[in-house]
Amino acid sequence: MAVGLVGGISLTGWLVWGGRGKPVAAEEVQPPFPPPPGSRFFGAPVGAVPPAAAKHDGISNLEESPELAEFTPEERVHIWVYELCNRSVVHITTKSIREGALLLFAVEIPAEGEGSGVVLDRNGHILTNCHVVEDAQEIQVTLFNGKSYAGRLVGQDRVTDVAVLRIEAPPEELFPVMFGDSNRLRVGQRVYAIGNPFGFERTLTTGIISSLNRTLPSRSQARTIKNVIQIDAAINPGNSGGPLLDT
Template sequence: MRIENKTMNTTSRSLARLVACSLALGLLQPALADVTSASDTATAEDFAFAKRLSRVFKTVAERREKSVVHITQLRTIQPTDFFGRPVGRGQLQQAGLGSGVIVSSDGVIVTNNHVVRGADKLRVKLSDEREFDAVVLGTDEATDIAVLKVDVGKESLPAADFADSDQLEVGEWVVAIGSPFGLDNSVTQGIISAKGRTVTPRETGVSFEDYIQTDAAINPGNSGGPLLNLEGQIVGINTAIASRTGGYDGIGFCVPGNTVKNVLESIQRTGRVARGYLGIEMSEQSSSGGGVLVKTVVDGSPADEAGLKSGDVITRFQGSSLSLDRLRNAIAAAPAGSKVNIEVSREGETKTLQATLGDLSAAKGYVFIDALGVEVELLPDDIARQVDAKAIVRVASIQETGRAAMSGLRAGDIIVSVDGDGYADIAELQKNISKGNFSRGLRLDIIRPLQGGNSYRRGNIVVQE
């Protein structure tokens, strides 16, 4: 303590001498005035720079405001009497608000899955106040992305294009446009705060490992709107916020534009998201060299055919060095059938291998039934013995906006028969479904596992248009 006081006293005395000398020479006051003038007063150059930066944000807003839409979710509310029995006809009421961005001039729109989930009807309002009913082309729960379409005839709508979101760097300026709290076409700006965030948003309840973090203001209603670079290109879709209040706290999360583009293209091509499959078990490389360690390779998998071996260290995937989580996402995001370059380190040598990715669903034994919007799988033997039925197929996953989901079918349901007809295999099940009359109603007899999965309940569901 004495040393600290001594140092402080010595410094104070030195400063006092300097001030005294400066006052004596009449130099201190003018010098302070000059410093104040130089540091506190903006120059013409400063104003010019600020105006140029402002002009950039203004240009982005003007260029892309017409590409951003306001989405209203409507649900049918059924009136009931005192005893909870339905009375009268149900009425459509507003159940949620969100944003979206036009990505194709013929009316294709990208938004969040949680914006459209559970909707009986969707209304899209353009920047010129015109409204259209929207149909859902497809959804992807894993990334929380949905693709919609509005019918505008031969009109060409102003569409936004995608940038390569992998090239984004922390600190870059970005602009968010959307409808927070229902306020159409609100524009905010910020920077990229981080990349590769793993978050489980309350909006979805599904963990995603590659969010872009931004401090551009995102509030309820912004969901589904675009995050743009200063060229006005889409680098992400605004999805979630971290907040103690439910409003803006400076931390927002966006699905990367490259992921969104892959989901969009897959849905447009097949109506669903076909995720890539490589066929390896991976772990983080423990050595200081970095990379991802290949622990095992599945026989006959795309990785096996490409020449990957247990013990290889993946250093680059499609030219980029990635962490374990980001590599896993990159493989899944790449379309099935696409060719990818994989750089590996093997016994001190660097090798570049090329693999043709498979379909993850097919690798798991799933079969997609388009008429229902479900993926099904063969029932495991142990469960087949428990239910003691001739059913051999259960629902593995379900499109939330498909016919089956809208009729009440769930993942895990076991399909016993279709309109009373049994089946011997998945191919016959598909044939029976294809013969059904959805306008009249297709009856599925099902067995549903109850909580805990140790008991089951039988029933039926009528699937309609």
């Protein structure tokens, strides 16, 4: 489940920011097969998220899935995390116009960008980083099934680098991410990131939590972002806005 939004990098590892607080109920998303025995699934997308986080109950005692019997216990956990959460991750592409100069003349230069995001609900709300969609004239959101929809910016906070989009997609195509409680995180804990680095959609990387409660200057330098989670998972351009997940 998601515990923060992937947002930035430091010299010692990638930094993500997550909400703090107790989980609250959310729309239930059924995994394609039962989790490995003994799994506990708390999780949430990485980036600044509201204090409330959703949890998924009643899965830790399910029997082992036959589909995963040939894999090691560690591999089963990796596979289950991906299969449970990847449908909640979207690929965001943008088009914008930037001002430039050609000789002595000011010109407008078309620019394209991309990043990741997570489905918040079946009403089409998408959570991502503000810098992914900032100043975009056109936003396209591609779901797990390859279908793309025009995205509309409904809110953003440049200080904490968070934005919410909305798409007009059928509810049956939307799989809301399950949010966890970042208060449960521990240094050394295994975490996962799913995103679209360099445009390679639905890429899974894994690592550990290197440190907790870091602080990070906001992009506007107007304030400090607190409760930043430092991780060592491989993160590249295109991962921004995607979820950080735990088990």
